[in-house]
Amino acid sequence: MLEIKNLHVAVGGKEILKGLTLAISAGEVHAIMGPNGSGKSTLSYVLAGREGYEITGGAITYRGENLAELSPEKRSAKGIFLAMQYPVEIPGVTTLTFLKTALNAQRRARNEPELDALAVLKLVRSKAASLNVPEEMLKRALNFGFSGGEKKKLEILQMALFEPALAILDETDSGLDIDALKLVADGVNRLRSPERAMLVITHYQRLLNFIVPDRVHVMAGGRIVAKGGKELALELEAKGYGHWTKDAA
Amino acid sequence: MNAIVLPNRRIEDWKYSDLRNAVDESAVAAAPTAAWTMASVEGAADIADLPAIMPRGEHGAMAELAIAAAKAGPYVRVAKGERAAVHLHLVEGGHGRALIVVEDGASLVLRETVRAADFANIAVEIVIGKGARLDHVRHAPQHDTVQLADYAVQVADGGQYCAQLMNFGSKLARTELHVVLEGEHAEAVIGGAAVLSGTRHSDVTIHVDHAVGNSKSRQSFRYVAGGHSRAIYQGKVTVRQRADGSDSMQTAKGILLGERAEIDLKPELEILADDVKCAHGAAVGDLDADSLFYLRSRGVPESEARSLLIRAFLEDAVTGIEDEKIRSEIWSAVEAALPAAMEPAP
Numbered sequence: 001m002l003e004i005k006n007l008h009v010a011v012g013g014k015e016i017l018k019g020l021t022l023a024i025s026a027g028e029v030h031a032i033m034g035p036n037g038s039g040k041s042t043l044s045y046v047l048a049g050r051e052g053y054e055i056t057g058g059a060i061t062y063r064g065e066n067l068a069e070l071s072p073e074k075r076s077a078k079g080i081f082l083a084m085q086y087p088v089e090i091p092g093v094t095t096l097t098f099l100k101t102a103l104n105a106q107r108r109a110r111n112e113p114e115l116d117a118l119a120v121l122k123l124v125r126s127k128a129a130s131l132n133v134p135e136e137m138l139k140r141a142l143n144f145g146f147s148g149g150e151k152k153k154l155e156i157l158q159m160a161l162f163e164p165a166l167a168i169l170d171e172t173d174s175g176l177d178i179d180a181l182k183l184v185a186d187g188v189n190r191l192r193s194p195e196r197a198m199l200v201i202t203h204y205q206r207l208l209n210f211i212v213p214d215r216v217h218v219m220a221g222g223r224i225v226a227k228g229g230k231e232l233a234l235e236l237e238a239k240g241y242g243h244w245t246k247d248a249a
Numbered sequence: 250m251n252a253i254v255l256p257n258r259r260i261e262d263w264k265y266s267d268l269r270n271a272v273d274e275s276a277v278a279a280a281p282t283a284a285w286t287m288a289s290v291e292g293a294a295d296i297a298d299l300p301a302i303m304p305r306g307e308h309g310a311m312a313e314l315a316i317a318a319a320k321a322g323p324y325v326r327v328a329k330g331e332r333a334a335v336h337l338h339l340v341e342g343g344h345g346r347a348l349i350v351v352e353d354g355a356s357l358v359l360r361e362t363v364r365a366a367d368f369a370n371i372a373v374e375i376v377i378g379k380g381a382r383l384d385h386v387r388h389a390p391q392h393d394t395v396q397l398a399d400y401a402v403q404v405a406d407g408g409q410y411c412a413q414l415m416n417f418g419s420k421l422a423r424t425e426l427h428v429v430l431e432g433e434h435a436e437a438v439i440g441g442a443a444v445l446s447g448t449r450h451s452d453v454t455i456h457v458d459h460a461v462g463n464s465k466s467r468q469s470f471r472y473v474a475g476g477h478s479r480a481i482y483q484g485k486v487t488v489r490q491r492a493d494g495s496d497s498m499q500t501a502k503g504i505l506l507g508e509r510a511e512i513d514l515k516p517e518l519e520i521l522a523d524d525v526k527c528a529h530g531a532a533v534g535d536l537d538a539d540s541l542f543y544l545r546s547r548g549v550p551e552s553e554a555r556s557l558l559i560r561a562f563l564e565d566a567v568t569g570i571e572d573e574k575i576r577s578e579i580w581s582a583v584e585a586a587l588p589a590a591m592e593p594a595p
Contacts, residue, residue: 048546051538076548088543092561098544101557106548158547 001026001063001197002047002166008057009039009046009222015056016042018222024215026165027194031208032201033233034219035241040201041085043219044170047199048082049075062166076102077109079165083155083172090142095154098142099124103161127160131187148175156187167191168199173207185210205237218244253278256310265481265513266452268311271421272368272395280368282320283345285337292333294357295326299348304374306401307427309454312372315399318344319372327355329378334358334572342367342394346374353378353405358572359385365392365419373400377408379432384411386575387424391417391449391586399425406432413570414441415579417586418449418478426455430464437466442566445478445510446589452481459487462522463494471566472503473559474510475590482531485517492522499529504536504562506591556591 002024009017016039024030034040046053047060049072060067067075090098103123104114115123124138133153143151152172159167169188173181188198188211200211208216208230216233218226218241225244226232236244253274256263287296299322308316322345327333329352337359339345351357355378363369377383389396396419404410414424428437443451457466472480482501503512514531536558544554563583570576 048542050542050546071551072542072545073548073550073554076546082546084543084546088537088539090540090543090558090561092564093557098547101553102544102547102549105550105553109548109550162548 003061004058005061006058007055007060009042010054010056011042011052016222017046019058020223022217022224024166024197024199026197028214029192029198029200029211030215030217031213031233032199032217032219033203033205033236036203038219039222040219041170044082044168044201047168048072048080073105074109076162077106081159081162081164081167083159083167083169085171085174087143087151087155089144089146091144093142094138095140095142096121096124096138099138099158099161102158106162124161127157130190131157131160132183133157149177149180152176152180152184156184160187160191165195166197166199168201170201171203172200173202173204181207182210205233208233220244253314262309262454262483265479266421266423266450268395268421276368277314277370280318280370281341281343282318283322283339283343283369283371284341285323285345285347286340287323288336288338288362290333290335293327293331294333294335295328297324297326298322299324299346303348304376304403306374306403306429307456308372308401309399309425309427311370311397312399312425315344315370315372316346319346322346322348324348324350325357325359326350326352327357328352330354332356334360336360336362339363339369339371342369345369345371347371349373349375349383351377351381351383354380356382357384359383360575361385361387363389363396365390365394365396368395370397371399373398375400375402375410377402377404377410379405380407381405382409382411384571386413386415386570386572386579388415388579388582389417389419389422389424390582392419393449394419396422398423400427402426402428402437404428404430404432404435404437407434408432409436409438411569412437412439412441413567414439414453415582416441416443416451416453417582418443418445418451421450423452423454427458428456428466429458429460430466431460433461433463435464438569439467440469440566440569442471442473442563442583443480444473444563444583444586444590445480446475446586446592447478448476449478452483454481454483456485456487457497458489459492459495459497460489462492464492465495466497468499468501469566469569470501471563472501472512473506473563473590474503474512475506475592477507477509479511479513481513483515483517485519486527486529487519488522488525488527490521493524495522496526498527501531502562503533504559505533556587559587559591
């Protein structure tokens, strides 16, 4: 589904990704682990199409298409979803209005009929209930004044609602207590399916106790420096990143 | 009329609104008396002609000219304890005068609209009695003329003046408010927005004077400027000596949509008392890049995301309008003005 080949990315003229190669097939959950500054978030932003992240070499192919040519909104309509580490607070736009706008924009782009307000409400309510998201949250301004846990829950709610083909979770575990973490992991696990690929980016192994990956990649210095099965995460936990980052430097 | 000297950019207060460049002195001198109509009157409002003896508040330079030149004007009075809603429409430009009196314990919703097709220079006296309340919504439509309006507002003990100034810009448009909080617990809540496109201009200049203590003022403005337009906010708050316990806050924010647009925000404080609570803030910028990316990454196309963020920004400015019907009319005007303001410059 996603194939990243020898990817080089610069931000503000500084090279952050330095020849990253990675392939994910439908039905798989991959984890990327790495220390701070290894380029994890840069990878997530470049996959979502954020401006200012310049691809200086290599290629990203998503379902046979060159991803670099697509705007963020086109990528979204084609099934790419990035759950952000720091969801943005937008006062003045209520959460429900935003969900309806986003959902219908994606449907419009795919030439699917738009859903009316009632249909959206029903859909959102059913997804929210399964994630323990209180309805009151949907009436508040988007992420505005939300706690860290609430923001992450809303990201997962959006993932459940948009049903992406490729979901990227950027440090979704950061700032969560164990209960919130379980709830978020539950939401993610429920979305595992043979048609869907997931890329879980994390600093800590903890999240991977709850979202068990098929493959684990270790990232350091803008490259994948090691890969393996789920046991690699445990090895990392035991040995620390130093073991791998030495090679990268 | 004697020779007129028009305010120009060399006068600090008119720095951003060079009137001499916008209109001929002879045209100002020759302007007739402005004409108003009462588009609607509900409740217990008395409508009459201006009385021989008028209250006089502090005004700006051009208002003095209007006062000298205007030969007649409307007088709206709401007697003690009564309630009313009046829609005042300036149907023909020129020099105009008006008097609004809301007596003790009375309340008035004053909606003011302007045809704006020709030069207008109006001076309005507003007197708000003890415990009285005036809700003043001024809607200045988009035009290409010179529009000057100047209000002197006196607020007695426990009186409330709530103003909402909605500007869509003209060749040169300036609204001045001179509010004096004369009694304890008097309050002024002033807000508004400007949505500008093309080469339009809108200047809101406000002076709130906390003449006595335990009075409160709030100012909040939101500007969106596209094309080559220019939006100005000059807000000064004075807290007089011994006006302890005064509480004032000013915020003004602007979003520049046009590369050649300009927004000037100038909040100012003059505090002569010791025990006061005053704050001000102003910020001009582009749309927030993080917000824009967040929305786009969820499938919202860029133009729709921009418009969603601008609407959210402006909506804050109209929530202060209590009358639902007026609020929805104003919002429709905002919606109508936005596409032109968001248009990329040619």
